[in-house]
Amino acid sequence: MELLxxxxxxCVLLLADLVVLAALAQLAPALAQLGLVATWLEAGLRLPVLVGAGMLLAPGGPRGAAALVSLAPATFLTLRGCLELPGAPPVLLAMATPSWLALAYGAVLLALLTWTSLAPGVALGTKEVKYQAALRRQLALAxxxxxxxxxxxxxxxxxxxxxxxxxxxxxxALDVLRxxxxxxxxxxxxxxxxxxxxSR
Structure with missing residues (x-):
């Protein structure tokens, strides 16, 4: 079955990420002072561990899943900070409440399952060689x-x-007037x- x-x-990435976040929790107070840089530093520290865990413990899964798990929360927190939305999101996942972790992991799992169910051959890498050849031909023509x-x-x-x-x-402009x-x-x-x- 494609979803297995x-x-x-x-599951492997979730467990590995929880171990990494528990280790990073010791450094979290010092890293939190860096602000948004700390968010991306945490994502960069999590990425190699998750890639290694995925390759060693669960080969044959969707490619790019480790990058999605480590970079999606950092991207979300960056966009949330740029939009200045109300509320106080965590600077680091290592300092996040369980509800934030559940939200982050749930969104990533939903994205992975959707990608695998909609494009199973592409997600598992079976059609990758054919698509790379087609992409090379298109780039050569363009x-x-x-x-x-x-x-x-x-x-x-x-x-x-x-x-x-x-x-x-x-x-x-309306704020200036007000x-x-x-x-x-x-x-x-x-x-x-x-x-x-x-510019429009």
Whole structure:
């Protein structure tokens, strides 16, 4: 059955990660002072242990599962910190409450099971050689057009940034009006709104 290697790998990674987090709990107070850097340092320390545990104890599971287990919580905490959402998330998983750990592991397990059930051959690496050959052929065909493709990619990223920054800049301009920060701050906020609108 395709799901058995995934479940076995998930259990191995969970146990290995709990051991690593218990060891990192000794360093957690010192690391927590580094803020967001500590989150990624913890993820970097967990990654080689999880890769080794997955290769030794549960071979044949989905590739990239160890990276998902170690990097997904750090990515989530970074995005949460950038968006300034209410609440106090943990800086490190080693200091997290059991509910945060259950949420992190549950999300990773759900992602692994979904990937394995939707694309079982790709998840377990059986069709990987065929897809790599097809990717090489596509890259060889696209290589002569790389200046146009890189320009298109640049302008696509610029358009996406413009689309997402217009509501943010508009909100900042409204905050300046609400707080009465003065005409200079309002002019700067309106300038950012115009710049974001022009990039659309």
């Amino acid at each position: 290697p995934t479940l076995r790998l998930a 290589w002569p057009e790389w200046p146009f493709l890189s320009g298109a990619f640049f302008f696509l990223v610029l358009a996406a940034l413009g689309e997402t920054s217009v509501p943010y800049c508009t909100g900042k 707080h009465g920060d003065g005409p200079t701050a309002f002019a700067i906020a309106i300038g950012f709104v115009c710049l974001a609108s022009a």
